[in-house]
Amino acid sequence: MLSLLAIVLLIATLMTLFYQQISRGIGSAVFVIVWLLCGFLASWLFHPLSLILLAAGVTVLNHVDLRQKFITKPVYNALAKVMPAIGDTEREAIEAGTTWFEADLFSGRPDWEKFAHIQFTSLTEEEQSFIDNEVVELCDMLDEWQIFHELRDLPEEVWDFLKHKGFFSLIIPTEYGGKAFSPYAQSRIMSKIATRSLTAAVTAMVPNSLGPGELLAEYGTQEQKDRWLPGLAKGDEIPCFGLTGPEAGSDAGAIPDTGVICKGKIDGKEVLGMRLNFAKRWITLAPVATVVGLAFKLYDPEKLLGDTEDLGITCALIPADTKGVEIGRRHYPGSPFMNGPINGKDVFVPLDAIIGGPDMAGKGWRMLIECLGAGRGVSLPALATASGEMGYRMTGAFGRIRRQFNTAVGEFEGVQEASANVAALAYTLEAYRHLVTRSLEDGAPSVVTAMAKYHATEMMRELINHGMDIAGGRGIQLGPRNFLALPYQSTPIAITVEGANILTRSLMIFGQGAMRCHPFLYDELQAIQAEDKKQGLQDFDALFFSHASHTLGNISSAIAQALASPYLSDAPGNADAFSAPWYRLINRYSAVLASTSDMALALLGGDLKRRELLSARLGDVHSQLLIACAILKYHATLPRDEANDAHAHYALRLAFSRAHDSLEAFTSNFGFFGIGRVLKRLFFPLGRPCKAQAPSDDQIRALGQMIMEPSSVRDALAEPAYISQDPEDSIGRVEATFNKLLEVEPGFLAYLKAEGKGQLEGKTVLEKLQDAARKGIINESQVEAINEYDAMRYDCLLTDAFDKDLKEVQVHAERPMI
Template identity: 60%
Template sequence: MLLLSLLAIWILVAILTYRQVALAAASSIVIIAWLVLGAITPAMLSPWLVVPLAVILVVLNVGAVRRAVLTKPVFGMLKKTMPPISATERDALEAGTTWWEKQLFSGRPDWNEFAGISLPQLTAEEQSFIDNEVSQLCALLDEWKIQNDLKDLPPEAWQFLKDKNFFGLIIPKEYGGRDFSPYAQSRIMSKIASRSGTAAVTAMVPNSLGPGELLVKYGTEEQRQRWLPGLANGTEIPCFGLTGPEAGSDAGSIPDTGIVCKGMFEGQEVVGLKLTFSKRWITLAPVATVVGLAFKVYDPEGLLGDPNKTDYGITCALIPANHPGVEIGKRHNPGSPFMNGPIYGTDVFIPVDWIIGGAAMAGKGWRMLIECLGAGRGVSLPALSTASSEMNYRMVGAYARIRRQFNTEVGKFEGVQEATAEIAATGYTLEAMRQFVTKGLETGAPSVMTAMAKYHATELMRKSVEHSMDVVGGRAIQKGPRNFLVASYHSVPVAITVEGANILTRSLMIFGQGAMRCHPFLFEEMQAMQLENPAEGLKKFDKLFTAHLGHIANNMLRTKLLGLVGGRFSSLPANADDFSKRWYQRINLLSAALASMSDIALGVLGGNLKRRELLSARLGDVHSQLFIACAILKFHSAHPRTRAEDAHAEYALTRALYIAQEALRDFADNFPMRSLACVIRFVAMPWGSIVKKPNDHLIRELGDLIMEENPVRTMLAQYLYVSHDPEDAFGRVESTYQMLLSLGPVWHAFLKAKNSGKISGATTEEQAKDAAAKNIIQPQDVSRIVDYDARRFDCLITDSFDKL
């Protein structure tokens, strides 16, 4: 009986922990249950059991005792091991907002909140702009000529960009801008990128990290009135100087300085800044009329008003490009001919009023930049990646059906389908991510979410392009105006490098910021440890740490229980259907496992986890893939159910959760405490795998679908500029594919007769006429077959040149 009673108490504690009952209430329930069981089993009331129970309850519930026995030793230990948070790190961690990624990190996503998220929609004005102005711009662009002849956009395209306010998409209407939503901006950049990556980058930069957004959010009204109308109508071309030879992804280490001093400006002595800077890789610098600049401010004479403060930190200012001392260097060559170059200056004097937001914003630059990076990381670069992957879907799928080897469409070979299935799933995934991420950006600037978007969108694009090159083969490597893949291939290194190199984004930012911003207690605990008053810090830490212990216990128990049942019986959104139910349950399990493993890693490794990048990157991968899976589920639920849609979503979800699962395995396999690592793995995956890789049947299904005019292919086309011009690199493949579709079974009947020797003739025309004479095809089909075969051959050949 005693064992049964103790088991009953253990089950009760587990239920209370799982249900997250408050500590005081849970303790009272346990005491009452213990007394009731003691009446049945007197041994429960023996001192050997009651005294330990009383000690535990007193320690947990009596604040003074808890702080002395539990919290204070932990507080002291962590204070020694946790590195101090610098002002720059604090700004980065406090900047921006959080969104759905915080729910996933909690271990218990609120699916009611998720069900209430609706994907973004275009306004009538935004849709009209995409259908008209964006399409008109695309018609002006020829990427081969831009890349190889002009080394720049054509003059008419530059003028069109200015005249139609492409540089003012984020600027409010009262200043002459269009004030479009993040989703509209993404759709615009994506459609341009489907035609010309050079034009997309040119239009992207003024609408991402740059003077426009900084002025809108932080500028004085005088600064807005001075600059925003010109930026909106294109009479001012902006660039932003952040990175340099010594500071790339580690932008906080910029060596550029601004010394506060007095100097002459427009005939008067004013307080200003003497700037010395050397910037590199600055897009639009060669054509810029106004330069945004990031530098560190030092005030040795206390001219800004605080005699005790010398080092103000990173600051942003806006400077006319023709200001004395500002030098725009020669162009860089990033592999694509968008304008990019260096900016220099030595002892350049500017008034202090040129700081964005005025003198009061000195030292606030890093936070400003972090909060404004969302446009580049969450909108522009993912838009370019999405466009590339969706064009790969359309072009490679068509080409794989047009191109034949061994009397078979190359897209029918299973080895090829392994690649084309990935291309298909990636196009679907990136569109889902684009819509989910831009919805999140409507709520603010979630820095963790946008870091995920930038890294995973550009990496998925990289893989999509590589698979596409494999499928198209020699046709893809021969440069020329016929090649529809080479521009995407050359754009990959730019995409993965700008706005923070991908390696560092994955290994340092996603989990590094995610743990701090998304964990319900960690950042506040670290702040408490750094309060100047130790007693106040301990008191605050005690409250947080007690709640944190309950959070850990809940997630560990939740992970174990969900692991045993594979996530079944866990909570779901109210609108979950038969397709999505199991995916939500698997996400619940992996979310609980992520929360548990994160707390274990933080507890064991402490501040060292920051340096154990391989481990933290894997936890970041889990977090990211759960977010991607949620984006796919939301996107899938927004469309009518078709088998094509289900197949794409199933493959994409399987891939995302498989990657998350394997990241958890790798984390456990490499965790330094081996015994604890075994426990971690067993708790989360007691039966082995939670999800397996996409199976061969699904690979073959997507390999077939990408070659068909299926609902997903049709849907993705609406986000692209699709040319039907047979003289265009993309239009040649598209128009040939459409001819093939229109022939239907006629082409296959002709080929079958030809390959079996039923018809004869030296040319396609002779063979087709013979097929018609033998009633294999209809007479009216002869010219259609001849026309298609000529177009098919033209689609396969590559360019050649007299000399290079």
């Protein structure tokens, strides 16, 4: 028994030393002292062999030459044989951009003081004015049914408005006539437009995300900026960017498009330039573009620029009317925004067409990676957030208006299971928008934006699917009354562009996240692959033991928090009683993520890249922790009331339950003789934490009811949206009917109850209402208002009908005689 106690004390000492990140020298001394003290409990610790082993271990760990000879060098050589080389394209992707708070979450020890100082961005007066005026005016002009099914394009006056009111210049610096709005303002603008028309939102989105405007502003020469940016800002030039093709989508390294440096003639003069051959597909705005950005592989076979023949991926900007460019045809991606192919054969352009000039030849991939943030972090999440805002409002209203079995459909528990998720996901999307756009003001965090693109669009898909389930036939039948079908039909667009979601989840989030966010991993790989092996070994020695201490510290932290949480975990100093327990839970899962990731990297090495199911699950955990941070930060910005707490609590339960599900799937499938299951027992000895359970039935019922009622959250999610008040509009009809129901509901329910019991006489609703008033069931003053509501209700539930050629809408909205 005393020997067991000694072993426990030694293990506890090691865990404490690693948990506190004590230096190697001091830690060794402390451990030796505890060993000697424990010798009084277990005499075998004083055995000569035990003491020799202790002395040998301490000496090797603390003597540089011995440590490198017996530990570091064997590990270094073994890893050098099994770790895959990092290619130039992969290295550029890893090194591009910056890291942000996601690195803290991956480290296992979030810095909550840093997080407390992160403040959500507010709109400037100019940005708010643009949203309140130009954006609202644009939304007033839009009719998505007409755009989608009649014109299959934006009306000409809308194109002119977009061009001349600055919608294409949001990211262009003010000195060139642009607006230079913040990422948050851009997101708010795009989402407000998207609540009215996805086609218009995508049209405005593209020039302000990955495209010539951003690339020029960031990398262009002064001459290029002066030449192109004023025209782009005014809308005189319409840009597109050609990256993807028939055989190269997200895999930019597979681009078959080429440019060859050679001499040619322009305006009768011989100049040094490039001969381009390319075939691009799925390029938004291509059919109407006047200037084309291109990504291609540049070669210099005659060594006209230097000694390198294969220069790599390069970005150039050329006028759309350049000889040899074929442009103007359209794809039809399910939404009628302008999208089409671009082909080029023997297109000769001067070298100064390269964005940034000849010095930027071969640096295009890094440029693209660093500029993808606007599309992944701003535009696509903005479309998802818009779907959340409108899905919340319409699903809640429709659930209260639509009745079956004399009960509002939103009160059925089966429906509430879906509607509660709609409410929580809409809340999460708005929170996530705030945090991600804030991160973009501090740099270009590629991992954060990859997370945002994947999870925001997947939440949109889930939310809209729930909305369609609740709306049923009302959501399926197309027509100008339908408030869900067009967003549903357009969801695959957001899922697919800027990197297909499967690829983003399987390869990018954890693949880049582990390399970018881990404090040691990338530097270790660089040391392993260094040409100077002696220097590489020295660098690796320091990194490897720091990495080992980091890993063991996180394992100790995860185990300690599993046994003693929340007592060993900190929360931000400004955390309140609601948020503090959730922050402590983030600490725990952060330590588990860091420990599990290091274990996977140590045992699988380069194979982890190919084990996409495993790495994707670790990426899911990482993402859900960042989502939880967004929810907590957003919750703190809203009034502390029952609605805010209920939405945040449900959303957090969803995030942590999904994080835990991913960890369980990882440990169940990791292999290695059951090590995954051992990790699960170590980190969760008492099972799944209560707060990581899926939302309870009580929470489902509460939030399912709340989405149908006025609340601070309903107002907060409506504020960024365009909510039509026109009762003839698809959105306005539901909105007006819902508002009328709130006005008359007590009397209307009393009338329905009496009608259901057969207590009322009359052939029409009005006659029965008048009879109800005579019998004192409702007040006389309520008759007209309830009758008006019932007519609105009936009209609101109708779906569009057409003539047999599907050309003319023929809806009979008058209530039948009953």
